Amino acid sequence: MHEQEAARLANLNKARAIGGVNPYGTRTEGLVTLAEAKGRYDEEADAEHQATAKSESPVDDRPRAKVAGRVMLKRTGGKLIWMNLRDASGEDLQIAVSKRDCTGDGFPLAQATDLGDIVVAHGPLMKTRTGEVTIWVDAFEPGAKSLTPPPTKHAGLQDVELRYRQRYVDLWANPETMRVFQLRSAIVSNIRRLMDARGYQEVETPMLQAQAGGAAARPFKTHLNALDVDVSLRIAPELYLKRLLVGGMPKVYEVNRNFRNEGVDKQHNPEFTMIEAYEAFGDMGTMMELTEHLCRESARLVVAWSRGVDILSVSDVDLVLPFGELMIDFGSPFARVGYGELFERSLGFAMSDLDKVWAKADELGIVGKYAGHLAAEGREIGAGGLRGKVDDAIIVNEVFEEVAEASLDPSRPTYITDYPSAISPLTRPKPEDLTLADRADLFLGGMELAPHYTELNDPEVQAEKFRAQLAGVDAEEMTFRTFDKDFIRALKVGMPPAGGMGLGIDRLVMLLTNQRSIRDVLLFPFMRPE
RNA sequence: GAGGGCGUAGCUCAGUUGGCAGAGCAGCGGACUUUUAAUCCGCGGGUCCAGGGUUCGAGUCCCUGCGCCCUCACCA
Numbered sequence: 001m002h003e004q005e006a007a008r009l010a011n012l013n014k015a016r017a018i019g020g021v022n023p024y025g026t027r028t029e030g031l032v033t034l035a036e037a038k039g040r041y042d043e044e045a046d047a048e049h050q051a052t053a054k055s056e057s058p059v060d061d062r063p064r065a066k067v068a069g070r071v072m073l074k075r076t077g078g079k080l081i082w083m084n085l086r087d088a089s090g091e092d093l094q095i096a097v098s099k100r101d102c103t104g105d106g107f108p109l110a111q112a113t114d115l116g117d118i119v120v121a122h123g124p125l126m127k128t129r130t131g132e133v134t135i136w137v138d139a140f141e142p143g144a145k146s147l148t149p150p151p152t153k154h155a156g157l158q159d160v161e162l163r164y165r166q167r168y169v170d171l172w173a174n175p176e177t178m179r180v181f182q183l184r185s186a187i188v189s190n191i192r193r194l195m196d197a198r199g200y201q202e203v204e205t206p207m208l209q210a211q212a213g214g215a216a217a218r219p220f221k222t223h224l225n226a227l228d229v230d231v232s233l234r235i236a237p238e239l240y241l242k243r244l245l246v247g248g249m250p251k252v253y254e255v256n257r258n259f260r261n262e263g264v265d266k267q268h269n270p271e272f273t274m275i276e277a278y279e280a281f282g283d284m285g286t287m288m289e290l291t292e293h294l295c296r297e298s299a300r301l302v303v304a305w306s307r308g309v310d311i312l313s314v315s316d317v318d319l320v321l322p323f324g325e326l327m328i329d330f331g332s333p334f335a336r337v338g339y340g341e342l343f344e345r346s347l348g349f350a351m352s353d354l355d356k357v358w359a360k361a362d363e364l365g366i367v368g369k370y371a372g373h374l375a376a377e378g379r380e381i382g383a384g385g386l387r388g389k390v391d392d393a394i395i396v397n398e399v400f401e402e403v404a405e406a407s408l409d410p411s412r413p414t415y416i417t418d419y420p421s422a423i424s425p426l427t428r429p430k431p432e433d434l435t436l437a438d439r440a441d442l443f444l445g446g447m448e449l450a451p452h453y454t455e456l457n458d459p460e461v462q463a464e465k466f467r468a469q470l471a472g473v474d475a476e477e478m479t480f481r482t483f484d485k486d487f488i489r490a491l492k493v494g495m496p497p498a499g500g501m502g503l504g505i506d507r508l509v510m511l512l513t514n515q516r517s518i519r520d521v522l523l524f525p526f527m528r529p530e
Numbered sequence: 531g532a533g534g535g536c537g538u539a540g541c542u543c544a545g546u547u548g549g550c551a552g553a554g555c556a557g558c559g560g561a562c563u564u565u566u567a568a569u570c571c572g573c574g575g576g577u578c579c580a581g582g583g584u585u586c587g588a589g590u591c592c593c594u595g596c597g598c599c600c601u602c603a604c605c606a
Contacts, residue, residue: 003575004540004557073567080563098563115556128564149540152555154567158542161598173541216606262605369604397606423606528597 004149007114012145014112019105025143028120030066033089037065041125041133049126062124065135067093068143070172071117073153081110085119088178094128095121095135106140116150118143164525177520183305184509184521187298188255191275191505194297198290200251200277205240207233207257213484214238214426216469218261220270233259236502238426239487241278242455246495253277255505266517267447270526273505282499283454284438288415291442291450291501292334295413295508299330302512322514323445326411334413334442342416343400346407351396351420358387358395366398393422408443415440415452425465427453428497442503445511450503457498459491 015023032040040063052058069085072092076082079099086092097110113119122139151157156174163170163177170177192202210229212219214236224231237254244252255275264270275294279286299319304311319331340351349356361367370390397420408414417440421429424437438454456462466483509521519525 002540007557075565075568076562077565077568078562080565082565082568084566094566096564100563128566130564130566132564132566134564149556152541152567154555155542159598162541164598218605260605263603265605266600268605394606401606530597 005147008145008147008149011112011114012147015109015142015145018108018112021105021109021142023142023145025118025120025141028066028068028143031068031120032065033091034067034069034085034087034093035089035091037067037125037135038091038093038133040065041127043127046126049124060124062126064122064124066120066122066139067095067135068118068120069093070146071113071115071119074113074115076111079107081107081113083110083113083119085121086172086175088182090175090179093135094132095123095137096128097121097137097140101136101138102140103138106137109142110137110140113142114146115153116146116148118146161527164519164527165530167523180509180513180515180521181523183302183513186301186305187509187512188273188505190298190301191294192255194294195253195275195277198251200253200279201249203241203244203249203252203254204256205234205237205244205254207259209234211484213487214240215258215260220259220261235260236274237276238500238502239484241276242495242498242500243487243490245278245280245455245498246490246493250280250496251278264526266519267507269506269518269522272518274502275505276500276502278455278498278500280496280498283497284417284440284452284499287452287499287501288334288440288442291452291503292413294503295334296330298508298512321512323411323511324514324516326445328411328413328445328511330413334415335409336415336417336440337408338418339400339404339416339420339436340418342404342407343396346404347399351400354392354396357392357399360399360403361395364399364402366395366402370395391422393420396420397423405443405448410444410446413442413444415442422468424453425469426456426462428456428458429461445507447504447507447511449507449511450501452501453499455495455498455500457491457495459488462491463488 012023015021042061042063045061045063049058049060049062067085067087069087069092071083072086073084074081081097082094083097084092084094097107099107102110110119120141120143121135121137123135123137126134126136128134151169151173157163157166157170163174167177171181172178195202208222208224208231210231212232212235214234215238217235219232219235221230221232223229236258237256241252241254253275256273257271258274259271260268261270262268277287277290279290296316296319299321300311300314302321303314303318307314316331320327320329322328343351347356347360351357358367367386370386405416408416418430418436419427419439419441421427421435421437424439427437427439430436430438440452441448442450442452456465466488506518506521510516510518513521515521
């Protein structure tokens, strides 16, 4: 169906034939946004102009504006053409191109304009009879031809797949999409400002790594031809940021992409953005306070933005934002609950009661899952079952995630503290109980948002934990668990005690902009190739 | 990976019991210098996701494939 495109090509040629104008525009100085143009309207000047227009000495002191925008609506009269323009400023603005008052070839060019074209218009600001602020155009020229028919003017672009694949249409056709991504940019920019204000130094560490460490996830693998070595895209920047602590940088952070070759769903995209931060001579608590600060101030920014008020005027009690059916309170202090305490409260028995833990794991199908893993590798399970072959801590954690995490109030930001040390390989064990780790994970909206650690800086303990990890049950997992020798070498040089955290930016933006899918906060989410 | 849903005009969507492929907007031609999703008159526009099957006849029923969405599982 190229009927509509043919009509646009015809209009394109029509415009080209008019005075040699380039339908694809040119450099243009002095443009203001549609919102600013609208704001320039002057009631008195407009009234004076109207009163004197038909007199012998007309007065026209109306403010003028030169704008560029995409044509959303077009209503043609015989000698007067109305268009509604849109830009990123969030305000659409009406323009009127009159055959009598528009100079040069403006009027015929306006006639040859199609919905979706980008146009440039210049003229005084006036109000119509019905009170709509309008630019009464005296100079009109094309900005860019749109050869593709636009989505319906009213419904916008609804098709979810098209919205992701053709974000360039979604952004201008659906103002809410533009708003989300403007907010995302503002949130990230604000987070950088908050970090800088606290004396953190932003750094960049490798995304191409010979060994993908700092988390447990399957990496994307590729090959560096020049050196003939296999490399991976990073799954976390952690081990490099800690090397910088060793080098003497006291407070570092990085906002950038991680890549994980795993499931794709509403909360997971193959590449996602995290802020990771480390502070020498801090600890888990230092970082929990930092995360709470970043979340709260980000919420303040969003509230200020949506109300159109100054950020300083938004108090903590106003920091309640909708997320689906939930109302999330970012203003109150975040809740805290111990891992073991939450386990016992939700399961009815202690995590140390291993008989009951294993029985529950069996009931939940967890045992069967692990038995399947072992069987797939051809390993004997034996008469004694799985116990003894799979670390108790892993089974405890499976039960915890299934039952205890799910019992949290999703509308209340909550830190889970005192994780088992066995599942926290990069975290310092608690001095008073070496089976627990100085680790706290922030949960919110049913999502894991950010882990916090008192970092492990004892190279011997770290080396032992790497070895223990590698003794895992699953051969498949072995392929992405790494023993980073250089990292141990760095720790041997001496890393100051430190706190660290990693906050998922995409998920934070989801929570703050009320978007239920990570794809709606990523400009170009990963899509299967067409 | 399992289950469910969807795929029809450029866009947004109807399509009844299996019986000539529909609407609104958009487009084309005409009228109109204060319109507001402008209005009025007229006209054109389809690989019904793809392939196969059942049937006199399939957008509709069946099978296979592709794509997207949802739920669950996986992803410590």
